[in-house]
Amino acid sequence: MDNFTFYNPTKIFFGKDRLNELVTLVPKDKKILILYGGGSVIKYGTLDKIKSALNGYQIIEFGGIEPNPRYDTLMKAVELIKKEKIGFLLAVGGGSVIDGTKFISLASLISEEQSLKLLFKGYGSLPLTDAIPFGTILTLPATGSEMNAGAVVSHGDSKYVVMGPLTYPKFSFLDPTLTFTLPETQIANGVADAFVHVIEQYLTFPAGGYFQDRTAEGILMTLIEIGRKTIEMPTDYELRANLVWNATMALNGLIGMGVPSDWSTHMIGHELTSLFGIDHAKSLAIVLPSLMVIRKDKKRAKLIQFAERVWEIEEKDDDKKIDLAISKTREFFESLGIKTRLSDYGIKANDIDKVIQGLKNKGFVALSESRDLTLDVARKILENAL
Ligand code: NZQ
Ligand code: ZN
Numbered sequence: 001m002d003n004f005t006f007y008n009p010t011k012i013f014f015g016k017d018r019l020n021e022l023v024t025l026v027p028k029d030k031k032i033l034i035l036y037g038g039g040s041v042i043k044y045g046t047l048d049k050i051k052s053a054l055n056g057y058q059i060i061e062f063g064g065i066e067p068n069p070r071y072d073t074l075m076k077a078v079e080l081i082k083k084e085k086i087g088f089l090l091a092v093g094g095g096s097v098i099d100g101t102k103f104i105s106l107a108s109l110i111s112e113e114q115s116l117k118l119l120f121k122g123y124g125s126l127p128l129t130d131a132i133p134f135g136t137i138l139t140l141p142a143t144g145s146e147m148n149a150g151a152v153v154s155h156g157d158s159k160y161v162v163m164g165p166l167t168y169p170k171f172s173f174l175d176p177t178l179t180f181t182l183p184e185t186q187i188a189n190g191v192a193d194a195f196v197h198v199i200e201q202y203l204t205f206p207a208g209g210y211f212q213d214r215t216a217e218g219i220l221m222t223l224i225e226i227g228r229k230t231i232e233m234p235t236d237y238e239l240r241a242n243l244v245w246n247a248t249m250a251l252n253g254l255i256g257m258g259v260p261s262d263w264s265t266h267m268i269g270h271e272l273t274s275l276f277g278i279d280h281a282k283s284l285a286i287v288l289p290s291l292m293v294i295r296k297d298k299k300r301a302k303l304i305q306f307a308e309r310v311w312e313i314e315e316k317d318d319d320k321k322i323d324l325a326i327s328k329t330r331e332f333f334e335s336l337g338i339k340t341r342l343s344d345y346g347i348k349a350n351d352i353d354k355v356i357q358g359l360k361n362k363g364f365v366a367l368s369e370s371r372d373l374t375l376d377v378a379r380k381i382l383e384n385a386l
Contacts, residue, residue: 001208001258008253010147011171014245016237018173019053025135025171030087031058035077035101037065037093044181046092046139060084065093068273068280069100071119071155074107078115081108081132089132091169094140094186095152095280102151102167105131119153123164131166137173140182141244142190142281144197144251146172152270158358159270174248176240184231187243188336189281191227194247195220195332196284200263201256203292203302204369209259213305216255219246220310228335264367265291268378271358278345285333285340290384292326294377298370342385352382 013021026032034050041047042063051059062077080086081104091101106123107115109130117125138146145151149167152159182190202216223246230239249255268291269283278286296303300322307313307325315321333340342351356375359365367373 001212004257006253006257008147008168010169010252012147012174012248013171014174014241016175016177018175019049019137022050022053022135022173026054026057026090027088028057031060031084032088032090033060033062033077033081033084033086034090034092035062035065035097035104036091037063037067037097039063040181041092041139044178046137046178050090050092050137060086065097065100067094067096068152068154068159069096069103071103071116071153074100074104074153075112075115077104078107086132089134091134091136092139094138095143095145098136098138098143098145098169099151099153101134101136102145102149102169103153103162105134106162106166108132118162119155119160122160123162123167128164128166133170135171135173136169137175137178138244139178140186140190141174141176141179141240141247142186142193144194144248146174147248147252150251154274157274158362159274172248174244176237176244179240179244180235182234184234184337185279187231187234188227188338189279190243190247191223191230191336192285192333192338193281194243194250195223195227196265196281196288197250198223198255199288200265201259201261203299203306204260204262205299206301206305207259209257212255212257212259215249217306217309219250219255220306222246224310224332227332231336260369262367262369262373264373264378267359267364267367268355268381271355272342272347275354275358276345276347276351282338282345285338286342286345286385287381289326289330289333289340290381292329293384294381295368295373296322296326298368298372340385342382347386349383349386352379355382 091098136146150163198216198219226239265287268287272278272283303322307321311328
């Protein structure tokens with residue numbers, strides 16, 4: 001196991017009917033900006049609940065943060081924050097609203113020119129010292145953004161990751177009942193996204209992380225156990241509570257400490273979302289099974305472990321064991337109602353060049369735990385996914 005420093009400062013408030021506790025966390029002497037998406041929080045009453053919990057506070061609202069939040073939209077919030085001298089942000093929504101708020105929290109304290117640099121060149125390109133503090137109220141279990149420092153922001157035909165110590169939420173409310181209104185397809189997305197987050201911190205090579213491996217396997221097995229059920233029984237509290245907590249734990253840093261990770265599925269998937277508008281989680285469900293096929297040799301030991309411990313496959317022959325584990329993974333995504341082939345989304349062989357060009361433009365020419373997933377390998381993965 002490699003050396004590591006683990007620090008996650010986000011305070012979690014898990015469970016139903018806890019919004020009255022917001023008053024203990026949101027500063028009363030500052031102007032508050034509540035940020036949300038396309039209106040689900042208005043439609044289902046979440047925004048009203050929050051506003052009544054914060055009765056007497058000076059509140060301004062900013063709605064319209066779209067899925068895969070766009071830089072231009074976020075900069076409108078920045079303008080409002082600068083004009084109104086907002087001192088605290090409250091993100092209400094899924095990964096897109098939370099990620100957008102993270103970017104806004106940094107961009108509000110720097111110039112527009114610096115914000116563009118932050119987007120294109122990343123967190124480390126600026127001497128950042130401060131961000132507007134923010135908390136989150138999660139309505140979609142999927143990304144783990146509620147307890148990590150990552151923000152994915154779209155600009156033009158690309159997605160960019162901004163991430164650093166200033167973008168952890170101060171607190172997050174995880175109320176499973178606020179997710180009961182999600183359409184089936186978004187719940188399926190949540191299960192698949194969390195599953196792939198775990199896989200990308202697990203399916204590399206053995207690194208002596210017994211705790212990390214067993215915890216990762218526990219999350220994967222739980223997602224397999226509850227995935228279909230929580231889609232079919234959307235208001236079953238126990239099932240949904242488990243999805244919410246598993247999705248948070250899948251990407252809050254814990255299972256990735258001291259072990260290698262391979263974010264290639266996400267990097268290739270981001271290109272599919274940017275170019276073809278495929279939902280984030282669905283892009284991952286397309287790439288992952290094919291990546292497993294093409295990278296079988298590189299990931300052999302962990303694929304065997306995954307087959308034995310997660311899928312409990314008893315087959316003697318290792319090659320057959322691996323193939324079975326890969327087909328079970330694909331079947332799992334399909335069982336959630338997620339199609340796993342590029343052709344299911346109307347993408348053809350001659351579209352692959354665009355994806356490769358997108359990866360090349362960003363310098364993603366040596367991805368994976370061993371830095372040998374070149375553009376040629378990425379092409380093979382995409383061809384396998386057709
Ligand atoms: O916009 P509204 O009207 O709120 O509707 C949203 C949106 O259309 C809807 N929704 C959310 N909560 C709901 C609800 N509908 C009914 N009831 C509710 N309770 O769901 C739709 C999708 O929301 P979105 O936030 O886009 O989904 P998700 O949470 O999957 O976030 C995806 C974004 O997160 C990024 C992705 O790249 C993508 O931009 N990611 C962020 C990560 C991170 N910060 O660590 C890691 C992930 O790998 C991912 O890359
Ligand atoms: Zn993801």
